[in-house]
Amino acid sequence: MNKIKAVIIEDETRAQIYLKGIIEQNEPEIELIAICDDLPSGVLAIRKYKPELVFLDIEMPKYNGLEIGNFFNEEEMNFAIIFTTAYNQYAIKAFKTAAIDYLLKPIDLQELKQAIENFKKRKFTTLHQLNEVSLKLRKDTRIAIPDGNSLVMIEPNDIVYLKAENSYTMVVLASGKKYVTSRFLKNFEESLIDYQQFIRCHKSFIVNTDYIASYSKSDGGYLFLTTEAQIPISPDKVEALLAFFTRVNR
Incomplete structure (x- = not known):
């Protein structure tokens, strides 16, 4: 046979x-x-x-x-x-x-x-x-986050930011829950491409603009989030980020 x-x-x-x-x-x-x-x-x-x-x-x-x-x-x-x-x-x-x-x-x-x-x-x-x-x-309205031997289905709107940690990515949710997965940040950037509220603000961070409370120019530039998290923003990403918001002229 x-x-x-x-x-x-x-x-x-x-x-x-x-x-x-x-x-x-x-x-x-x-x-x-x-x-x-x-x-x-x-x-x-x-x-x-x-x-x-x-x-x-x-x-x-x-x-x-x-x-x-x-x-x-x-x-x-x-x-x-x-x-x-x-x-x-x-x-x-x-x-x-x-x-x-x-x-x-x-x-x-x-x-x-x-x-x-x-x-x-x-x-x-x-x-x-x-x-x-x-x-x-x-077309699925949720993102699959690997968690051990299973996948957790997450609503994109619940994601506050994602942080690259070498060959891993930490996904931080509004609830405070954090997932560390073996996928690269680049993989998530591609998965979230249809969700316009997400922006790669730094080589190590993707942020959900819905959670941004303020932007500071000090120390190279930082974003303060509504969850009280503070994440860096690269100088070359500032204009793209500010384009998401309406600025009031002085």
Whole structure:
């Protein structure tokens, strides 16, 4: 019997080990030929080994799993994708609508078996399906914030500011709640591009202008927020920031 060649693309080591174990113990017809930590290395493995099936995590640093469609044209998409995700039911409807298989973490054995049976019928995932899911998730009125092994869905208006901390980002909410996630600040900047109240005021900060109380020119420039937080603003960002507000001439 010819085995089904498969690749796992998952950034969390524990999730890699768990998925590898549950597949090897329960799906002998699947041969795992590569396990990759991020999307770029996963794309290289797909091009090298030409798998029939790819288990792909969605929330990963630098690249979102849904961005895999940016690396292949229609003719090259000759493999099937089963997404592994911690998205809650609020966003799962996007996958169901596009008829793309997904496995909710922690992965259930019966759901894995059903996804593989579906793969045998469909054989590959199309760019159209990927684009459909991406579009529906972009229209989602909430932002997905990775929190451990799950995703928290946050209303953009509840975000006061975001701060880069090396390869992590701290998301600060009006409630005082803080989330530290392994996504880069640049990733959040792209996710928030449709929300005009957000501005990159500093290389390390994105601020929600709705929470700005005042601006001080002292010490290089600072923003004082209604939550009493104080964050810096780069000199080259001042004019763009002030354009959000009506200034009264002296």
